[in-house]
Amino acid sequence: MKVTHVRIDDRLIHGQIVTAWIAASKAKNIIVADDRAAKDSMQQMVLKLTVPAGINLIIKSIEDTVKFLETDATEENALLIVRNAASALALFNGGFKVSSLNVGNISNSQSTTGRKRLLPFIYVEDADVQNLRAIAAMGISLDVRAVPNDKSIDGLELIKNL
Secondary structure: OEEEEEEEEOOOOOHHHHHHHHHHOOOOEEEEEOHHHHHOHHHHHHHHHHOOOOOEEEEEOHHHHHHHHHHOOOOOEEEEEEOOHHHHHHHHHOOOOOOEEEEEEEOHHHOOOOOEEEEOOEEEOHHHHHHHHHHHHOOOEEEEOOOOOOOOEEHHHHHOOO
């Protein structure tokens, strides 16, 4: 697969993905790289129901996603979605290379430890900030925006005072 866009979005597949990001990434495939979804048949069924006709959905663990992308020879475009910054970092530490990561939605509902609101769609805790900094240290730019037409915000600038 040719991954044309990588996005953090804790909702995985939803309206913005279907109406905006698939087209912006010219994707024929959506890869959900998520350990939890890879093990949950109910979540897989729900995700399959949200994908438009003509789009192939692939759900794999982080480790299996790295292996899949190393060996798959398909030249079709793919949108790759991970649930959180920890999953994105694991993907990159596993050997997957990308120049930019879209930080989309990190909601306040992921944790009970209290998150800091940075934007209406970005709430972080210390682990998120550490993971995002580690990703940026790999030379991967952090492109913060909800939809493709939004102005990109530099993720490092957004978290620099945390």
